Amino acid sequence: DADVTQTPRNRITKTGKRIMLECSQTKGHDRMYWYRQDPGLGLRLIYYSFDVKDINKGEISDGYSVSRQAQAKFSLSLESAIPNQTALYFCATSDPRTRNNEQFFGPGTRLTVL
Amino acid sequence: GNSVTQMEGPVTLSEEAFLTINCTYTATGYPSLFWYVQYPGEGLQLLLKATKADDKGSNKGFEATYRKETTSFHLEKGSVQVSDSAVYFCALSGGGAQKLVFGQGTRLTINP
Secondary structure, three states, X not given: OOOEEEEOOEEXXXXXXXXXXXXXXXXXXXXXXXXXXXXXXXXXXXXXEEEOOEEEEOOOOOOOEEEEEEXXXXXXXXXXXXXXXXXXXXXXXXXOOOOOOOEEEOOOEEEXXX | OOEEEXXXXXXXXXXXXXXXXXXXXXXOOOOEEEEEXXXXXXXXXXXXXXXXXXXXXXXXXXXXXXXXXXXXOOEEEOOOOHHHOEEEEEEEEEOOOOEEEEOOOEEEEEEO
C-alpha cells in the first residue's frame, strides 16, 4: 500500500544535540508537511513544501529547519535541541489535484529532549 | 486568520451512548472541513470530510454536517463502541495555500 513512513519512531536526546527526523512517502504526492503535537494544543504546522524547490515556514518554525531531498523525502532538523521541543512529530502528504487538501499522516516520531 | 475550536475533553461515555463532539470554526471564504481520528499509538486518520455548505460527511457510523450559518461541524454517532476510544480532531482547509488548521483535539473514552 502507498504509505507515509517516519524514522525514528522514538528518540531520546540531550539539550544541544542536533537531531534529524525523516519522512518518506510512496503516495506520489507533491505536498509534504511537518507538524508537532502537544497535549491540549492539537497539531501545529512547522514547515511545508509544495514541491522539491518550494519550502515554506509554518506557524512555529523557529528552532527547526527542513530539507526536501526528493519528491518522496522530507526531513526535519533540530539544530540544537531544547527541552520544550519534546513533542510528538508528524509528517503528512497531500495531492494538490484534490482541492480540499485532505492530508495523509505518518505514524509519528516521539521526541524527548532531556 | 482561520481557527477551529473544539469542545473541551476528555469525554467519557458508556458503550451504546450517543456522542456529540462540538466543533466551530472561523474562516474566510468557503473552507473544507474534516474530522481526523487518532487511535492510541498511531498517526491521524481521516474519519470524514465535507467540502461545501450543507454537505454531510459520514463514515463508520459517525456523521457531521457542514453548517455555514452557525459555522459548525459537530461530530455525532448514535451508539458508540469501546473501539471508538481515541482522540478526535476537527480541522479546516481554506485559502490559497490550503493549509490544514486543527482544533486542540478531544479525547474520547468509551467504557464497556
